Amino acid sequence: MNTAAKETFGDIIRGDKPVLVDFFAEWCGPCKMMKPVLDELRQLTGDKVRILKIDIDRNPAITNSLNISGVPTLILYKNGNILWRQSGVLSAKQLQSVIEQKALV
Numbered sequence: 001m002n003t004a005a006k007e008t009f010g011d012i013i014r015g016d017k018p019v020l021v022d023f024f025a026e027w028c029g030p031c032k033m034m035k036p037v038l039d040e041l042r043q044l045t046g047d048k049v050r051i052l053k054i055d056i057d058r059n060p061a062i063t064n065s066l067n068i069s070g071v072p073t074l075i076l077y078k079n080g081n082i083l084w085r086q087s088g089v090l091s092a093k094q095l096q097s098v099i100e101q102k103a104l105v
């Protein structure tokens with residue numbers, strides 16, 4: 001029997017490791033462009049940053065509470081605080097730079 005509790009969104013963003021959350025939708029063209037960008041970012045940052053993808057259509061409560069109106073929207077969290085937020089597609093290098101500046105990684 002698996003006794004490990006499933007992490008909630010709140011648990012994940014309250015950690016001291018920076019978390020980049022990609023709010024996306026399956027029907028969103030630009031969102032599809034983010035997958036290879038996030039894969040490259042993962043290679044650049046290793047385990048220093050956690051990357052989380054949240055489908056806005058499957059998670060309306062979180063989406064509404066954060067006033068997500070356009071996708072993709074990227075939000076960088078650390079210790080439960082929003083350090084940075086932007087909508088649109090960015091390159092892996094741009095994201096790496098933001099994470100290093102804002103989260104001091």
